[in-house]
Amino acid sequence: MGPTYSALDGTRPRPPVLGSLGYLLCNLPLGVAGFALMVTLFTAGLGTAIVWVGLPVLAAGVLIARAAGRFERARVHRMLGAYIPTPYKPLPEFGLQARWRARLTDGATWRDVLYLVLLLPLGIAEFTIVVTLWPVGLAATTLPFYCTYLPGGAYFFPAFDERWIVVDSPVDALPWAALGLIVLACAIALTRGMGTAHALFARAMLGPGPRARRLVESDTDRRGAVA
Template sequence: MNEDPQPVAVWAALRARPLRFPLTGWVPRCWAHLLGGVLLGPPLLAVLAVLLVAGVGLSVVGIGLPLLLALALAGIPVATVQRWRLRLVEPVPVPDPHRRLPGAGRRARIRTRLRERATWRELAHAGLASTVLAAASLGCTALLLLSGAFLLSPLVVWALAPESVMLLPGHAVSGPAAALPFSAAGLAGLLLCAYAGALLTGVEVALARFLLGPREDDLGRQVLELTRSRARLADAFEAERRRIERDLHDGAQQQLVALSMTLGLAEYELRGRAAQTAEATSRADQATEPASPDDRAAELVARARGEARQALEQLRSLVRGIHPQVLTDHGLAAAVAEVALHHPIPVATDVELPERLPAPVETTAYFTVTEALTNAAKHSGATAITVHGRVVGGRLVVQVTDDGRGGADPAAGAGLAGLADRVALLRGRLMVTSPKGGPTTLRLEVPCSGS
């Protein structure tokens, strides 16, 4: 982003404890980071220089164009390494600014990367990392090594005594005591390296965030397309749900009604024929004869009619479960109250909404509540459940709490996982808290805009 709200961690640590900073673990981490820059800089500079010179020199005959293309894309792998190096000194990782291209071919990937501004910023960072930053890191590292050598100079002189030791041009010392001033200078140099290393590391982190991280102008189009895709996905899901509901209502449900009526007519006809047969046999004094085939057929038809009626009731319940009519007609509060009324566990509902919410929001909240109530009835062993719903800060907040045994695992079943995906389409959140011994709380937060 253009403005990163996250502070640079090493600078924050330096401001928090400036006097004790040299004694913290940040100092060796900064030095290790700078040493990595020293080791990476010269080889990177050589590679970039070779690609540039060879590419420009051979471009007149055509074979230099692949080298220039490699130069343009060289910043991408280098940036990946740089972002990995920053983990040593920066707890907040720098995100990859490039679009993901699953399934794209090599040419499509190259064309896309060349159109992205992040590619060229990464190339610029590679140039800076191989020159300016590498030189600064080399200077700090050289000062660090020299300071360390001065700090240990009394030991060096003592190990080489009684011979004199040339610590600096024109400055020879012949005893450990004579090397103490150099040791003091080395200690001061180490303190200087601690603060200089922190400042230089912070500059590299800030520069990496600026050049290697995502920017608003890069993400604007991606975010817009993602928002449109999410809206299209939600609309397609709703359209498919309504199509299934319509097909079940107008197709299978009507066919079951017709089947039940046909079986009823068949049963009426068979029982009429059975009655005529019974009357005829009674006149012939044969009442002790076993039941006629018409009687048995009538019983089978009656049984089939009952099964068809049961299937019709189950189908109607399924249709109501796909999208209950009370939710369409009266809203979320009434739909939740109806579900609570027929739940095997006592459910206290407290859902107060200032107005009707968008249909995707109401539908998502309704099925979240029903899934939570179903799970509580099956697994929790609860004796009471509460459902609380309010609109807070432009977001619908629904909380379902039961007094069961707890220990629920949202990842154990596909129900809550599917609901979480559905909530994510609306830029919402679904959170489950279920410690051992209870209570279990499911909390839904979704923007009231429904998009």
């Protein structure tokens, strides 16, 4: 039996931690931009298409979505180590109308649009997890080194006026440093796991569709049988 389609796309099963961290942090601003562009362009374009004014707006939305899809495939490859093949059907060499018909009837175009819309809620969730776990873990791990330099000469939790926990020496901070190491370990595992999950999601949305994947797998199996 030949290799599966996922084995042919060059995707590493475990993206690098730093690459995943940078990728996940960028997803929120890119998700906001992508969501705003897609919703604005397609809403305005569809609303004014009846008077033809909206057609250039819709065309711009399609071109931007496909350009953003190319950018995302490159970003996933660069930061997560997951290669995503270009999914678009070849455009006709001649005829403006025929070329636009090919773009609009290509399912990959609309998967690009859907991916940009979904990137916002995914980016919010990923960004929230990352910016919660990493700062908490780093702050707790390094607490023995800076606790005595804080205002009042100690660390007060939850606040300076509400002193439920007081850490006023490096020795007292050691248990919190150990807890911080556990949080950092969880942050590393979750960051890599979210990077892997997003790479798989991006490959499903931005790569060739199910029919194209089946064709590739069938062709690979036939070549393996002949060999």
